[in-house]
Amino acid sequence: MEDQKKRILLVEDDPNFGTVLKDYLMMNDYEVTHAKNGMEGFEKFKKDDFDLCILDVMMPYKDGFTLAKEIREKNTDVPIIFLTAKTMKEDVLRGYKVGADDYLNKPFDSEVLLMKIKAIIQRKATETISDSKQFEFKIGGFDLNSKLRFLRFKGGEPVKLSPKENELLRLLALHENDLMPRELALTKIWRDDNYFTSRSMDVYIAKLRKYLKLDEKVEILNIHGEGFRLVINT
Amino acid sequence: MEDQKKRILLVEDDPNFGTVLKDYLMMNDYEVTHAKNGMEGFEKFKKDDFDLCILDVMMPYKDGFTLAKEIREKNTDVPIIFLTAKTMKEDVLRGYKVGADDYLNKPFDSEVLLMKIKAIIQRKATETISDSKQFEFKIGGFDLNSKLRFLRFKGGEPVKLSPKENELLRLLALHENDLMPRELALTKIWRDDNYFTSRSMDVYIAKLRKYLKLDEKVEILNIHGEGFRLVINT
DNA sequence: CGCTCCTTTTAACCTTACATTAACAAAAAT
DNA sequence: ATTTTTGTTAATGTAAGGTTAAAAGGAGCG
Structure with a gap:
């Protein structure tokens, strides 16, 4: 389709895990912007266009859901994946309510994440044929x-x-x-x-x-x- | 809305679990066809139009993946959700390869399943562009x-x-x-x-x-x- | 804080749209 | 001739939609 690298916004407060994940994604040909908390995440989101957001749910100051809501207000289409510490039903349900595309429980398998990313970005790509920026x-x-x-x-x-x-x-x-x-x-x-x-x-x-x-x-x-x-x- | 209940094909060999799941889905306003194995599942799939297929992976005679492949040959669009006994990475990856829309690990939370079903069916509904000539x-x-x-x-x-x-x-x-x-x-x-x-x-x-x-x-x-x-x- | 203004949801009441059932007449089959 | 199937209209009950008003949220501000 295009040789343009897909851009991912990763919001994750754990510096170790965040860095590892970022590197892993970059190794797999994604362009990754890493924000360390919800505030920063929102700032970066506003500055750039992303193909996908990966948000940690548990973060200080501004949790993933709140961030997602803000993102959704600006953009109803961008896919969002949540990272949750464990299988918490409430989290999952809440996630779907704010328009999550998927969620993953930590720890998760990195290959699975890759597959999900691929699937979701592709899905959006086909959907977006008609939804082209029309205002x-x-x-x-x-x-x-x-x-x-x-x-x-x-x-x-x-x-x-x-x-x-x-x-x-x-x-x-x-x-x-x-x-x-x-x-x-x-x-x-x-x-x-x-x-x-x-x-x-x-x-x-x-x-x-x-x-x-x-x-x-x-x-x-x-x-x-x-x-x-x-x-x-x- | 009465005459447009969404139709689900459920293929699950465990009779207890299958029946419980079927009842649960029916209670939530889906029309459910329950097949007890892959063969039967495929037969029923050919006979009717379904909005979603839920396939158990582990089944005698014909496993969920094989069934999914056959279904995909007949219909490239119908959403498929796999049920896997445990988190098996290979399963998940293989599932995505045959075009799974999602997968769930047993045991899973029923509300989560409902949300996924809703999300997936709705997604497909919006994707389906007008095949006008038909109408x-x-x-x-x-x-x-x-x-x-x-x-x-x-x-x-x-x-x-x-x-x-x-x-x-x-x-x-x-x-x-x-x-x-x-x-x-x-x-x-x-x-x-x-x-x-x-x-x-x-x-x-x-x-x-x-x-x-x-x-x-x-x-x-x-x-x-x-x-x-x-x-x-x- | 409490007070605006603006937006959104909930409630209330009414109208229209639909599907089913009943009732009876007509046609066709036996 | 009589039973079954179809034609048609009307009555009924329920669900969906139209509209307005009041209640509830929410952001900004003195």
Whole structure:
């Protein structure tokens, strides 16, 4: 695909273990940035683009989950692997909630880690074909700037969108005229699929419809039991 | 959401463990087919469409890996999770080689398994890009879009179809001008063949006929005791 | 701290959509 | 002629979605 080395952000407070792991990964052709704690990890994350984050869960000042949440706010796509000291169920579940792609129990087998890294990066690579950095959309008479979170109608005054409004409208726009499955929004935006998140989503659909009323050619249709469809009538 | 329970193929030779696991999964709203060995597993796999396969590695006659290879030959997409008795590195690596999506060491935590299942099925759902052509049919003067569940006559206003209406019309269209056996619709759509589902189907046939009246060249004929036939007269 | 403002969730109430079942008529088979 | 199958409409019960308002969180700030 490309001979570009994949970049990994490794956040691990144990200096010995961290260094060993870093060297091992570098030996296997990854470019590794090693941060010694959560704070530093977040700083480095913001500075660079990474293909994968490996986060230790147990760290002073800022644990892996908190860091993951912050990372997820900036980037919903980057794969995250957690390192946990032992099999703690709570950890695992919590990890999935913040959008972990996998987790590993220390001590773990290094070859297994390599396989996981390969599998995950490859997976994301195939997924990302369509998810290419798209933040600006034309929706009928509207312009949505999803990075700056505003929606403007016919060059008028832009209206600010809340994070959830923005993400939801963006997902709909990505699937313009096509089905945007309920499940997709719930897992991608709410990271949980239950009765309440589902109702919450309905509330946001109502809000978006209110914004979009300005252009009667634009509407959000429901497909019962499946999801929603943003249609632009011509 | 009722008629789209996710279907899991569970292949596990230990009858106790297998039954417990099956029950647990069913309690969590999955439809589970339990095969007691690799052979049976493959047979069942060929007969049905599954959303996920959970394979025990250690089985007599045909181990999980061999089965996985056979499954992969028929279907490159279906997610596979392996159950291994203990952390055996070779197993894990071999599993990834045949395209495993994940693996679990027995004994494992059931909640963790559930989370993994959820994560994997959802991942696949988002990956699966629109295989559109499968869902669009021309029926005389009508266009049926089976994914978005609408039926349009001569470019007019599309009418929305309910899930059952949609599935039934799609099945009929797939057998255009040919017999669509009653039993086929009942097993594929209603997943059950009895007096009531059969009457329910008749009700839906009536509904479809009403929609299709717009084009007098299109009709649904009954073949007494056999099924229905969607004919397009020229 | 407590107080804003903004966002998100939860609750409440109402409407629409769906699937099933019942009921009765008509057609076909025996 | 009578039993079985199909045609059709209507009634029923439940689930999903639409909408608004109130409650709960959360970040920033005096």
